Amino acid sequence: MLNRVVLIGRLTKDPELRYTPTGVAVANFTLAIDRNYKNAQGERDTDFINCVVYRQLAELCANYLAKGKLAAVDGRIQVRSYTGQDGQKRWVTEVIAEDVRFLSPKDGGSTESKSSGGNSSFGHEVNLDDDIPF
Secondary structure, eight states: OOOOEEEEEEESSOOEEEEOTTOOEEEEEEEEEEEEEEOTTSOEEEEEEEEEEEHHHHHHHHHHOOTTOEEEEEEEEEEEEEEOTTSOEEEEEEEEEEEEEEOSOOTTOOSOEEEEOSSSOOOEEEOTTOOOOO
């Protein structure tokens, strides 16, 4: 079985960071992703994909991502259900991000980028003028 998704899009608003009762960080954000084709009016339709990220990567996303920033997400699709306040069962489809890459340049317009790995690597700041490999 395979459940893998890779997305590149812009955040529709700043990530929302919260913590579970056991102290695990959870961040939610939505990526806006234009489709490759144009509709009958000659415009590109946009998909809005909800993403969830956990632990230290969630804190990094909350600190470094913001509305309008370009990001790449590598993860899996998850479908869950819950009962709303009106008693109706609701279904939610979202991407559980395991890796997030920050693709927008830092404020100030330099050619730096940040990336973060979901499991063992943390944010690396890369300046293209440096000769330091990581």
